[in-house]
Amino acid sequence: MPIVRQFGTWAKIVFAAVVLVIVLSPTNIALADTKTAGVVSQPQQNWAEVKTILDRRCVVCHSCYDAPCQLKLTSPQGLLRGASKEAVYHTERLKDAQPTRLGIDAQTVPEWVRLGFFPILHTEEQSKEDSTLLEKYLNLGLEYPLSANNPVPDELGLAIDRPLVCPTSSEFGDFRNSHPLAGMPYAAAPLSENDFHVLTNWVRRGAPISSSLAEMPAEIQSQIDAWEAFLNGSDLRNRLMSRYLYEHLFLARLHFDNDDSRRFFKLVRSITPPGKAIDVVATRRPFDNPGIEQVHYRLQVIDESIVHKEHLVYTLGPDRMSRFKELFLDTDWNLFELPPYGTAEGGNPFSTFSAIPARSRYQFLLDDALFFVRSFIRGPVCHGETAVDVIEDRFWVSFLDPDADLSVTDPDFLENGAQYLELPVSDMNDGALGDLQAFSHKNQVRYIEYRDSQYRNSSIFTTGFDYSSIWDGDGANPDARITVFRHFDNASAMTGYHGAVPETAWIIDFPIFERIYYDLVAGYDVFGRVEHQLSTRLYMDELRMESEDLFLSFMPEDVRQEMHNGWYKGTLAELHTYWHRRHVDNDFPSGIEFTTPNPKKEFLVELLRNGKGLWPVSDAINRCSPGDCLQHLQDPIDQTVRGLANQRGPWVQYLPDLSILIVETEDGSSRIFSLAHDKAHTNVAFLFDEEARREPQSDVLTVIPGLFASYPNFFFNVRQEKLGDFIKETKAVQSQDEWMELVAEYGVRRTSPDFWESSDFLNTYFLDQSPIEAGILDLNRYTDPKKEDDPT
Template identity: 40%
Template sequence: MPHRLFRGLPALFLLCLACLPLRADTDYPPQVSPIVENRCMVCHGCYDAPCQLKLDAWAGVQRGASKDKVYDGTRLLTANLTRLFDDASDTAGWRDKGFYPVLDERRPQAGVMARMLNLKRQHPLPAGDILPDSFDLGLDRQQQCPKADEFDAFARDYPLWGMPYAMPALSDAEHATLADWLQAGAPGVATAPPGKAEREALRQWERFFNGSSLKEQLMSRYIYEHLFIGALYFADLPDSRYYEMVRSRTPPGQPIDTIATRRPYDSPGTEPFYYRLRPARTTPLAKRHMPYALDAARMTRWRELFLAPQYTVSELPSYSTRVASNPFVAFRELPQLSRYRFMLDEAQFTIMGFIKGPVCRGQVALNVIDDHFWVVFIDPNDQSAQSSADFLAQESGNLRMPSGDSGLLVSLVEWRKYAKNQLQFLKAKMDFIARQVSAEDVAVDLGLIWDGDGDNDNASLTVFRHSDSASVVKGLVGRYPKTAWVIDYSLLERIHYLLVAGFDVYGNVGHQLETRLYMDFLRMEGEQNFLLFLPEAERLKLRDYWYRGAAEHAKKYVLGDSVAFDRDTDIQYHSDNHKVELMDMLKQRQYGAQAARYHVDNALLQRLARQTGANLSFLPEVAFLDVLHKDGRSSIYSLVHTNGFTNNAQLFKEEQRRLPDEDYVSVVSGFIGAYPNVFFQLPESDLASFVDAIAALDSDKAYAALVSRYGVRRSAPWFWSLSDKLRARYAQEQPLEAGLFDLNRYENR
């Protein structure tokens, strides 16, 4: 019989552990959901959930946990896929894949999840600010994933490691609610079906995605390979739920039978198949949530881009890896300008893919980029679009990207081929640009940069790297960064197919190494494009500054002798600092570049944002600051740390390339960052002393004193109340973008 709180739920809606299929239309009961979201999902979500115990969906509780890691940069063999909802359909299937239960149907209080919660009640956090060293909080820590028959030994060896791990215990009321739920068998409740308007929207969009002509089929394949990671929603409808675009064996109108492949461009293995919109079954997490609007205007836009132009699709491309992994081959017959505009329309989403996409945390892609840089795009309104398409088709061999799971030795051999191909492509590209500029009398000036057509704020973006995670925001945010990228169509497409469509988080070390090394080329190409807008005499000096200490062979990919561009810029400069002047022109010109939502009016925080120096090296990657005003209001800011480096052209020895004297902090209103490292909370009257204390930081001890005075440690009794406040504020200020923050990286120092 359901226990206490759950007796009132209609039996029809109680789906207990005995119901083995992992129902996609089932969620946590309303009494349980906010507790699991705010106390459990904040660590147990996405691929990096400890022990693969994904609690961002009710089905994850039923699936259980695994001792295998998804993130493993040393594995020699490709790992088995363990994507919730895709790679097994019932608990028996997950048991076959090595997952063990965290629930006990016969003795609910003997289940691992219940015992973890009780262990925390029996052994709360020890007194004191900083937790003892017995808590392992390293990102790649050795995980302890005890099964039921191993739990006694675990509790004996690690009595303080109850759940929530290294955080304050649940309140009495929260614990009682979860205990009652687990005692009742951890039942789920059926989610409400879509209403009439939402069903009609589904019908219209699935009909659009499943047109019969070759043009429609090629369009839908292209859209799917770019949006498979998105949280799609119907912007025309209030309170639309989120959907995922999937391939299905069943047509619209029938239950979805998902075709789960390792990559979106892998063969579906069946004909016919259909593109369907599957309700998202997980709670939005800030580290992976990528909303994408579907509405009448979007459908009209895609018809204009892909169906209205006069062109012929002679045949659909094959799904062989050689073709499918190279978009310049697979989609050659789809107008290049249409492809580019499709990605530019939501450029933030496109760039965000390699940060939030299939990887959740992007360490493979991210130690190759700077901590802070700006991004703008080549204008798609280029009259030479067709000749550019022909050029890229001719260069498709040189644009081949890593797509498989090679062994480590093979990867190193392949990298030499990629390096040679990249140099050949860059040389051909510089020659092509020189011919186009000369033949069409094109000025090398800001007219080549897309300004957003006067109404699209995707025209300029800022990327902040936070060690192995990152954020992408609209506008040119923060001080003038060290570097910037100018991205054209071919570069944008390769970023997506290398790091999103083609990246396999379950891949072996060879695949991850190939991806990391190839991303070097893409970063350097974006930087080279930016340098072309500076006076010719300044380009190599700035390149050498960006690549201080880098090997000469790395520099040759950025305006090296074989890829030089000897045409000077047509921009008229009036200062001695041409880079800053160019960045300022972009900030004044680009639609939305001012990014008013992040502007800080507070003079004290503006002073903090102007600081540069080693004192800032003691700050974490991301801090949220809650400033309390006398009238009861509070202002929320993000402090985003930029680390100085000599260069980012090396795979290892990052600490040896550190330049702490070049560190600075971007201070913005609201929230930037999905993995906060610390919360600061202080009255407005203490803000001056807080800023002064940061300016005086000179040791880890001084930083610990700063946190003791103004910070909120893991052990603070009010930690959860502040965490809840910040989460609610995020949802209020950015309702579409907001998701749960991940607290795995919350520091203890």
């Protein structure tokens, strides 16, 4: 969802004024206090059963920063913290909000109460005979269940930016009278009788909670000790390396080779050294001053349910440690003084870490390129809007080879150019809207001019970039080719090139890669004010264009302008390009001799052919000639589903952004397909009025076997013998009435008796498909088709 769609009228006026000005401008939570919440923190026989129900019925909506009322139910700490009336995602605030990160910003129940949270379980002051807030919500859902297989009533909003009412237990009576249908599970099929009784009986017994953590195996503890020793070396170079690693891995779910597939750790800064209980240093950003002379980097085990939308897996093991030594410690560089901390320094990682060779830093990012691209999506912008309305619905990403990147090969490039690479966070001040120049692109314009001059004075200006200028994964790393999907207000990324040849493609070099990371991840403050959120989005706009421009430099000179014009259609888009001082460089030569009339397709397909078998050249379902596809698709289900892929028609616009197709096979098993709706736009250059820039006649579906995205919008359940009919009837949809008929026959509504069964099946399937990478799917964006919601 575009960021401005969440704003009220006042905020839209402010945003419009800001944009006009720009245009005219040159866990270690202390469970010792659980007694305060009336909860006994002792192992109980049925806690595992309770946790399973919470995961399957509650965590699917109550997780991450976008949990309604900040009620995050992924861990015992979240249950004890309770709920809040303050929303994390509040795009109208003029001042930074107090962070409320679970396990970081408060450690005990009384501390959370002081930050405005209120309990959902029993407290000491509450009579055991009184119902808890959790019980009241569950009872309300039982008393007023929604009508099965019917649309959710209009009074129950489903938009993620809907106004929330977050009553305390004492306020619930009035809430119940005014919102009788708002019981839990919210706007969905009711709990089963068994699930209801398990939860309510658990609450009445005092809601006993126990940690789900198993005893740490000796071999894993040995690896933890080895890594903490490695990361806390006293040598200055070692300390700077560890700071660099922390700033890039602070969101990672660290997983040891050959460990339990569901045990993960996170890298934290602690006041205490290895061997002592972890005491996390709480700062807004990972590069903020910790306030102590020396921090200690520690590995903290994660005690919470794994939710896919924030699950960023990064593996550790002996090979990884050897690689870090090779990149950062075995290379020739010196350090005589550690760089300072702070927002200004954190806003420019190129100066902060200038002592570390650029090749080492870039190769570190490339080694796990998919992890870092996913961090742009699953990181602090968990809600999605800040970043994703600046990208196309599907595009392909590749990376400039380190040997072709002047920022890597020429030491003077970053030394002289770092001054132009400041990120927006370095310019924030304490004003209500801050310095409007913080939104400007002055540094970016200067950097582009500087970059152009450096490349024009280099040997590459004589020959131009060719295929060898694109990183090939060193013949072994599949992360060298990535597909990014946008699903309206969230996104996904996959290894390889999926779907038809897209409208746009990116090539990312080291300065682009590092700046996207610090703009969207390390430097993004989810509790920040409107200025910060806007500047983050606008700067990402710059980085998208820079990536597109680098791609164009590989194209024949005579097609670049026409290709660019196709990406930025319309008068406003032309003004946007003019204001950003973007011009298609037709002087920089291409080093490729193209042989077909479609150089974009030729170039991108050749990148796959040069991949030494790392990626398939064709996508048998979405991108190949009919004869070739049939050779590769032996399964009749795949052949049939291909009928939906990469085809235009009025029917496409009725499909949600991401649908999951469950095909029940004749042998009693199931096949799963993700149907990604690729929405076409005249351009993605603006914050406002996306619908006016839509080109629905050019929409297509990309069909991906299995699950890959975090937020399904709708489920279809089809028997194999009916699959052909489903494909035919889907492509025959011409109106909202016909769409509703399709939904009635094959769809799984939120109120369907099969809704939870389908959700459970998919989460189990996902875990079987990807035991380490899988996580609970989020249902906050699950749609509810209605007759009046005609997309035309």
